[in-house]
Amino acid sequence: MSEERFGEFVLVRRHGDGHVAELVLDRPKAMNAVSSEMARSIAAGCAALGADQDVRAVVVTSTHERAFCVGADLKERNSFSDADMLRQRPVSRAAYTGVLDLPVPAVAAVHGYALGGGFELALSCDLIVADRTAVVGLPEVSVGVIPGGGGTQLLPRRVGAARAAELIFTARRLEAAEARELGLVDELVEAGQDREAALALASRIAANSPVGLRAAKRALRLGHGLDLRAALEVEDAAWRAVAFSGDRAEGVAAFNEKRKPQWPGE
Numbered sequence: 001m002s003e004e005r006f007g008e009f010v011l012v013r014r015h016g017d018g019h020v021a022e023l024v025l026d027r028p029k030a031m032n033a034v035s036s037e038m039a040r041s042i043a044a045g046c047a048a049l050g051a052d053q054d055v056r057a058v059v060v061t062s063t064h065e066r067a068f069c070v071g072a073d074l075k076e077r078n079s080f081s082d083a084d085m086l087r088q089r090p091v092s093r094a095a096y097t098g099v100l101d102l103p104v105p106a107v108a109a110v111h112g113y114a115l116g117g118g119f120e121l122a123l124s125c126d127l128i129v130a131d132r133t134a135v136v137g138l139p140e141v142s143v144g145v146i147p148g149g150g151g152t153q154l155l156p157r158r159v160g161a162a163r164a165a166e167l168i169f170t171a172r173r174l175e176a177a178e179a180r181e182l183g184l185v186d187e188l189v190e191a192g193q194d195r196e197a198a199l200a201l202a203s204r205i206a207a208n209s210p211v212g213l214r215a216a217k218r219a220l221r222l223g224h225g226l227d228l229r230a231a232l233e234v235e236d237a238a239w240r241a242v243a244f245s246g247d248r249a250e251g252v253a254a255f256n257e258k259r260k261p262q263w264p265g266e
Helices: 036-051 074-078 082-100 117-123 151-159 161-170 176-182 194-206 210-223 228-243 246-257
Strands: 002-006 010-015 020-025 057-062 067-069 106-110 113-115 127-131 135-137 187-189
Touching (some): 020 036, 020 194, 036 082, 067 117, 082 117, 106 194, 117 135, 127 176, 127 194, 135 176, 176 187, 187 194, 210 228, 228 246
Parallel strands (some): 057 106, 067 113, 113 135, 127 187
Antiparallel strands (some): 002 010, 010 020
């Protein structure tokens, strides 16, 4: 396993052959509250992972025992003038879009508190694994703002408009079992098992064609919300991108020869 630091608060780990990587939130003294410095580091780490053609799946994890991420650094925000807030907004937004725009499947491993911007980081992933200690929610309206890391758009895509409205308007927190029941998380595991389960899921994903994975994610993301005809055109474009690839040829050959494929990644 190799490790690379992006600033003081974000670590990237690449496992084994490098096909699975972790984006690790590592600001334990602040329960991973996202400061401006940490936001820049998240964006930089995501950019590096997105550009690495060996990476096929990313797991977003946390080193803090009691929190995935408690959201924005409100102590820092409290010191901002209005002008500071406006200057900081693109920095903050880049962290969330960095995770959202990862070209490969991303899995969040959530335990403890994942609130506000912390839950928005998880929502920016394709799949969320949570353990039974997880507490999630978007409480922003209780402090006079709104979810600004994608929450008003990503949560309805998971649970529907009415359910998302109830959760955002009431600012309530959900414990793990209810979050799983309502679809806010995809897999619920025992306490302390979220990272292990997320890495196992990422490994299963990474066993598949890297060309296929990137194209499938692109089709899923670009097609969502379009009318059916337009969405099918998005899918067709993604199909054409993979249909004549080396991965497609290897996948078919491996299937016919009853062996494990050796993906060329092109």
